[in-house]
Amino acid sequence: MNLRMTTAAMTCGLLAFATAAKADSGGPVCGLNTGEAATGEPIRVGGISGNAPPGDFSGGTRAAAAYFACVNANGGIHGRPIAYSVGNDQWNPELAGQIASRLVEDEGVVALVGNGSVVEMAVNAELYAEHGVMAMASGCAISECFESANIVSTNQGPLPSGIGALRFAIEELGAEHAACIGFNIPNNGGWACDWMNRYMEQHGLRGTSILMDPTSVDLNGTYLQALASGADTILLMLPAGPAIGLLGVAEEQAGRDMFNWVSPTPLYEPGVTEVLGDYWDGHIYINIELNQFDSDGADNRNWIAVMDAHGRDGDRRDTFSQAGYLSARFFVEALLELDPESIDRASVTDAIRGIVGAESDLLCGPFYVGDGDRHMPNHRGRMVVLRGDAFELVRNCFDIDTAYLEPILEQERRLGLRD
Amino acid sequence: MKPNFRSALALLFFCVAIFVLPLVLGGFWIRAFTSAAIFALAAAGVGLVYAQLGLINLSQIALIGVGGWIALRLNFATDLPVFLLVVIAGLGTSALGALFALPALRLRGLYLALVTLMVAATFQILFNAFQFPNGGSGFWGVAQQSGQAMRRPSIATSDAAYLAFSMVWLALGLLLIEAHKRSAPGRAWKMIRMSEANAMAAGINVTWFKIWAFALSGFLAGTAGALLAGALRQLDARSFTAIEGVLLFALAVVGGVYSWVGAVLAGVLYKLLPALLNNLGVTSDLALIVFGVALLHAIMTAPRGIAGQFEALFQRKDKA
Numbered sequence: 001m002n003l004r005m006t007t008a009a010m011t012c013g014l015l016a017f018a019t020a021a022k023a024d025s026g027g028p029v030c031g032l033n034t035g036e037a038a039t040g041e042p043i044r045v046g047g048i049s050g051n052a053p054p055g056d057f058s059g060g061t062r063a064a065a066a067y068f069a070c071v072n073a074n075g076g077i078h079g080r081p082i083a084y085s086v087g088n089d090q091w092n093p094e095l096a097g098q099i100a101s102r103l104v105e106d107e108g109v110v111a112l113v114g115n116g117s118v119v120e121m122a123v124n125a126e127l128y129a130e131h132g133v134m135a136m137a138s139g140c141a142i143s144e145c146f147e148s149a150n151i152v153s154t155n156q157g158p159l160p161s162g163i164g165a166l167r168f169a170i171e172e173l174g175a176e177h178a179a180c181i182g183f184n185i186p187n188n189g190g191w192a193c194d195w196m197n198r199y200m201e202q203h204g205l206r207g208t209s210i211l212m213d214p215t216s217v218d219l220n221g222t223y224l225q226a227l228a229s230g231a232d233t234i235l236l237m238l239p240a241g242p243a244i245g246l247l248g249v250a251e252e253q254a255g256r257d258m259f260n261w262v263s264p265t266p267l268y269e270p271g272v273t274e275v276l277g278d279y280w281d282g283h284i285y286i287n288i289e290l291n292q293f294d295s296d297g298a299d300n301r302n303w304i305a306v307m308d309a310h311g312r313d314g315d316r317r318d319t320f321s322q323a324g325y326l327s328a329r330f331f332v333e334a335l336l337e338l339d340p341e342s343i344d345r346a347s348v349t350d351a352i353r354g355i356v357g358a359e360s361d362l363l364c365g366p367f368y369v370g371d372g373d374r375h376m377p378n379h380r381g382r383m384v385v386l387r388g389d390a391f392e393l394v395r396n397c398f399d400i401d402t403a404y405l406e407p408i409l410e411q412e413r414r415l416g417l418r419d
Numbered sequence: 420m421k422p423n424f425r426s427a428l429a430l431l432f433f434c435v436a437i438f439v440l441p442l443v444l445g446g447f448w449i450r451a452f453t454s455a456a457i458f459a460l461a462a463a464g465v466g467l468v469y470a471q472l473g474l475i476n477l478s479q480i481a482l483i484g485v486g487g488w489i490a491l492r493l494n495f496a497t498d499l500p501v502f503l504l505v506v507i508a509g510l511g512t513s514a515l516g517a518l519f520a521l522p523a524l525r526l527r528g529l530y531l532a533l534v535t536l537m538v539a540a541t542f543q544i545l546f547n548a549f550q551f552p553n554g555g556s557g558f559w560g561v562a563q564q565s566g567q568a569m570r571r572p573s574i575a576t577s578d579a580a581y582l583a584f585s586m587v588w589l590a591l592g593l594l595l596i597e598a599h600k601r602s603a604p605g606r607a608w609k610m611i612r613m614s615e616a617n618a619m620a621a622g623i624n625v626t627w628f629k630i631w632a633f634a635l636s637g638f639l640a641g642t643a644g645a646l647l648a649g650a651l652r653q654l655d656a657r658s659f660t661a662i663e664g665v666l667l668f669a670l671a672v673v674g675g676v677y678s679w680v681g682a683v684l685a686g687v688l689y690k691l692l693p694a695l696l697n698n699l700g701v702t703s704d705l706a707l708i709v710f711g712v713a714l715l716h717a718i719m720t721a722p723r724g725i726a727g728q729f730e731a732l733f734q735r736k737d738k739a
Contacts (some may be wrong), residue, residue, distance in 0.1 A: 052704075090703060093655050098450040098694055101578065105446030123651060126568060143565040185656075186550050190563035213547040215660055 028305035030070035031077070031332050038076020042083035043110060043335070043343055046103030048124075049139065050117040052090040055239040057116035059316035060138030060155075060324030061086045063303070064114030066310040067328035073310075077332070078340035085109065093119045100124040104131050110348040113331050114138050114324040121145040122187055133345055134352040134369075136331050138323035143187040152352070152375035154330070154367065155323040156289040158182075158192035160379040161264030162237055163199050163400040164287035168383045170203060172395075173260040173285070175233035177206040179226045181246065182237035184211035192237050199402055206231075217242055223249045227258070236263040243267050244275055251279050265289045265319050265381075273389045284386045285394065289378060290322045290362045292393060297361025299326075322362055330358050330367060356415050364397035365417075372411045379405055429593075429679065436586040441579035449578045450650070451694035456585040457646045458667065459686025460592045464639035465668050466676035466685070467596055468632050471608035474523050475532040480664035481542030482519075482637050484551075486512040486644025487654045491552040492560050494569050494648070501572040501649065505588065508645035509638040516637015520630040539661035546656040553653060568652035585646050589686075592639050593679040604631055666710065673713045675724025684725050688713070 045068070047061040065084050072081040085107060087099030096119050103109045104127060112128075115121070116139020128135055128150035137145060137153040145151050146159070162180070169175035180196040182189025189211050197207030208229045212222050223246060226234055236243040243263060250256060262285045270293065276284070291300050303325040307315060315321065334351040335343065358367040364380035380399045384391035412418040440452060465479040490508040493499060499507070522534045555562030575584035599605055607628040610618040615625055648654050670689050675681025688710065693703030713725075721728050 052702075088697065088702070090697070091657070092703075093651050093653075093658060094450070094454050094690070095694070095697055095703065097651060098447050098454075099697070101446030101450050102698070119655065122566065122653065122655075125565075126652065147565045184547060184550070186553055186555075186561055186563050187565055190550075190561075191565075194563040213544065215543060215547055215657055 028070050028309045029302050030067060030074045030306065031336065032071075032075035034075035035073075036075055038072050038074075038079050038081040040076065040078075040080035040340070042081050043077055044083050044085065044107055045331075046107065046109035046112045047084060047086040047114045048089055048096065048099050048103070048112065048117060048120045049086065049115060050089045050091045050096075050119065052088075052092075055091075055118070055241065056316060057118070057139040057141075057320060058088070059318045059320030060114040060116035060327065062114075062311065062315040063307065063321040063324030064138070064328040066306050066312075066315065067325050067332070069310040070306050071328075071332050077335045077338075077343070080340050080343070082332075084113075086114075089117050089120050091117075091119055093123045096120040096123045097127075100127050104128070104133055108345070109133065110343060110345045111136065111331065111352060113327050115151075116140070116320050116324070118142055118185070118188060121148065121151055125151060131345075132349055134349050136327040136352060138327045139320040141188055142185075143191045146376045147374045149371075149373045149375075150349075152369050152377065153323070154290075154326040154363075154378060155319060156265070156376075156378045156381060158188070158237055158264050159195050159402075159404060160376065160400055161287045161289050161381055162192050162196055162235055163402050164381040164383070164398065165235060165262040165264055165285065166196060166199055166233075167398070167400055168285060168287065168395060169233050169235075169260050169262045170205065173233065173262075175205070175260055175262075177208070177229075177231045178233040178235050178262075179208045179210050179229050179231035179259075180235045180237050181210045181212070181222060181226060183214040185214060189237055195402065195404055196235060196237070199400075202402070212242075217245075219245045219249045222246065223253065223255065227255070231259065233260040233262060236261070236267060238263075238266065240266045240269045240272060244272065247276060247280065247284070256280065256283055261285065263287070268384065268391065269318050273386055273391065276386060280386055282385060282387055286384050286386075286391065287381045288319065288384055288391075289381050290319055290326070291382070292384065292391065293317065293322075294390075295361065299329075299360040299362050303362070326360055326362055326367070329360070330355055333358065357417060368412070368415055368417060370411055370415050372407070374407060376405070376408045379408065432683075433586065433590045437583045437590070440586070441582045444579075444582075446578060447694070447698065449582050451691055453578070453582045453585050453650050454647075454690040454694075455686040456582070456589045457643050457650060457686070458689050459682045460589045460646070461640045461643035462667060462671040462674065462685035462689070463589075463592055463596055463679065463682035464636035464643075466671040466674075466682055467599075467639075468636045469668075469671065470676035471600075471605070471612060472523075472629060472632055473612050474527065474629075474632075475668065476519070476523075476535050476633070476636065477532055477661070477664045477668050478519060478535040478538040478542070479636070479640050479667055480659050480661070481539045482512050482516055482640035483644040483647065484542060484546050484654070484656075484659035485515055486641030487648040488546075488551055488644070489641065490645035490648045491569055491654060495552055495554050495560055495567065501570055504570075505642050505645040505649075509642040512641025512644065513634045513638035516640065517630045517634040519637070520633030523629055523633065524626055536661060536665070539664040543656075543659060543661050546659050550656055551648075551654040566653045569648045571649050571652075581650060585650065588642055588646055589683075592642065593682065595635070595639075597679070599635060604628060608632060666707075669714050670710060673710070673717045673724055675721075675726030675728075677723055678726045678730065680729065681724045681726035 089096035112135040115137040125148040140153040180193035193209040200207035383395040552560030553566030674684030
């Protein structure tokens with residue numbers, strides 16, 4: 001382990017210790033935790049999230065904003081506050097490109113943190129690479145997010161989370177033929193469902209993709225397609241809204257017991273249990289990318305404390321929010337390693353790439369970035385089942401076995417994170 | 420406004436747009452102005468058919484998508500220069516635009532509007548079902564993975580240079596329209612607009628000139644689609660919904676369909692206003708309310724659009 005990694009590990013350890021100690025006392029722990037407001041020259045940081053029908057991906061940027069506010073109130077980055085500027089791409093590729101240009105070219109941000117979108121990463125991955133700026137995202141759902149050198153996310157996205165749900169369905173529910181229901185978007189539903197099918201084939205089983213037009217969702221037709229496919233398991237590769245709608249259709253047609261029902265993370269949202277009701281009690285299994293919202297881990301409690309103290313009323317408290325908090329925390333820890341007077345885009349990019357072995361109880365494994373041409377540090381998840389008015393943990397941290405992860409696992413070996 | 424003054428004004432506008440804007444604007448506005456220029460080109464096409472023949476075409480957004488599809492497909496399948504890709508996309512879309520003219524030979528007004536709206540809805544479904552090429556194999560060229568990027572011309576790889584490139588295309592497109600207006604097609608369209616029966620009696624091939632207008636409009640939409648693919652480096656099916664076609668036509672009317680200024684204003688309203696609102700931290704959907712009010716204003720008080728009001732203002736000053 002070189003000196004840089006040792007220093008980073010020690011800093012992480014100290015911050016984790018402080019987090020645990022302070023979280024026990026109920027207040028949030030952020031950055032240097034001095035209790036004094038930072039007053040130096042601001043460090044400009046950007047963020048892009050999409051908030052428009054059919055989904056709100058702002059949880060990551062809102063949590064990052066809350067964490068940065070907390071850091072600024074606690075000494076900042078050795079006295080320098082973080083000036084966080086966020087844009088809403090409204091699921092519009094042109095707006096996404098315009099906002100990225102404003103942040104990266106006009107405002108000269110040193111990095112982007114907390115990004116969550118279904119269009120932003122595809123449009124802007126090349127811009128980030130051209131300008132040597134890193135995006136520490138937290139709400140990734142498309143392939144470009146995990147296949148670009150300058151984007152790294154703390155969330156898993158649909159592919160590992162979906163395969164995790166499938167693995168559970170095969171091992172615990174006896175799934176033999178899974179229908180993956182997603183949106184017909186090549187780098188989203190098409191990409192994820194394609195890899196679901198390969199995963200099923202890899203295990204000598206069968207997978208079927210049922211892809212819906214995202215501009216005119218026909219849930220009844222989709223459900224009938226799933227019935228006709230002969231699948232025994234349905235994987236809901238959808239945002240929470242359409243997934244709940246499809247479950248409603250299945251309930252109307254008494255379809256609960258005709259399939260095993262599994263889902264990646266999006267269905268794990270506060271309030272979903274009330275919406276779905278008793279009918280689905282014990283019948284929906286969800287792979288979660290980060291720890292449970294009510295877990296006792298120090299970092300999870302600190303996320304809640306930060307949102308309580310520095311969040312806004314109405315801020316989402318979902319997985320993207322947890323991931324946004326994590327991205328912001330890892331980002332701040334990387335910045336604290338730098339000489340505050342020499343912080344610029346190049347030094348920040350190097351510092352982010354230098355993150356190796358950062359830990360959190362929200363994750364199932366160490367977080368890292370490195371200098372690979374793609375990043376997917378979070379690929380181990382947990383499984384929960386809807387039980388009563390809560391989600392109950394049914395399988396703790398487990399990994400997935402898919403060819404997609406081969407270059408990722410090779411990176412981990414190079415970084416000394418895996419044998 | 421005297422013709423010489425009008426030409427000088429147009430020349431000055433495009434000199435500023437091509438040579439000055441890319442130098443003085445920041446990254447955000449460069450991208451916003453690029454989108455505005457591209458959609459002004461498409462609006463000029465839809466305005467042409469409405470102004471010259473009095474026909475409502477709500478399917479222009481579908482033609483923009485078709486142009487983008489052709490450009491992307493050729494981009495991944497061939498090494499043709501981007502300039503040529505834009506021309507081929509324009510010509511291919513022009514042929515489809517001519518096909519769209521077939522219903523217009525028998526229909527007008529509300530019925531033609533409904534038919535073209537259905538065409539736009541059909542293409543919305545087709546785009547979502549088959550998606551835009553992203554470097555995959557086969558005829559459709561779609562791979563279920565991260566997409567590859569559309570090339571840009573070597574002289575316009577940066578966003579600033581691409582804005583100038585798009586402005587040049589807009590200027591060429593508007594000149595093409597002007598050339599048509601001042602020659603045989605323009606005279607024929609004028610007669611057809613006044614009375615199809617009289618036009619036929621005068622020996623004008625009404626069918627041919629209607630198809631020609633739609634083909635020209637399709638050409639402009641196709642080039643706009645190809646330019647849009649280069650601006651965004653890829654296209655998303657969700658950008659080409661039928662409702663966008665209605666919006667584009669409405670804004671062409673608001674801007675004014677009888678002069679090039681109207682098309683430019685339509686592009687500005689359609690793309691710069693939402694960008695401005697977003698930049699102010701306000702949802703760009705608010706622009707829809709502004710568009711609605713502007714359309715009411717145009718229908719009630721300014722049938723020649725905002726551009727017509729500007730012209731009337733100048734003419735009053737000239738008389739004074």
